[in-house]
Amino acid sequence: MSEVLYASAAxxxxxxxxxxxxxxxxxxxxxxxxxxxxxELNAILVRQGECVLLLVGADLLCVSDDLEAxxxxxxxxxxxESLRAVLLRNPxxxxx
Numbered sequence: 770m771s772e773v774l775y776a777s778a779a780x781x782x783x784x785x786x787x788x789x790x791x792x793x794x795x796x797x798x799x800x801x802x803x804x805x806x807x808x809e810l811n812a813i814l815v816r817q818g819e820c821v822l823l824l825v826g827a828d829l830l831c832v833s834d835d836l837e838a839x840x841x842x843x844x845x846x847x848x849x850e851s852l853r854a855v856l857l858r859n860p861x862x863x864x865x
Contacts, residue, residue, distance in 0.1 A: 784807040785801075
């Protein structure tokens with residue numbers, strides 16, 4: 770008998786609540802003044818038996834090695850061996 774496949778999804782608003790310097794446009798003279806579109810983090814968790822896959826996408830221009838390491842450290846606890854794969858990426862489109 771095959772094991773049941775479980776899936777869940779979540780979204781989190783990661784829009785800064787106060788003016789902050791933004792990455793991606795060199796000619797920007799200052800921090801943002803208004804929000805046109807909110808920034809979001811989305812996650813899908815799939816589990817079947819002891820195998821767990823977590824897909825994470827964030828509205829960011831890049832996911833640095835440091836950010837990925839911090840995220841993985843907070844996702845994987847010191848005793849959590851069930852999480853087999855994590856994909857952390859940025860779905861941001863620059864329109865190019």
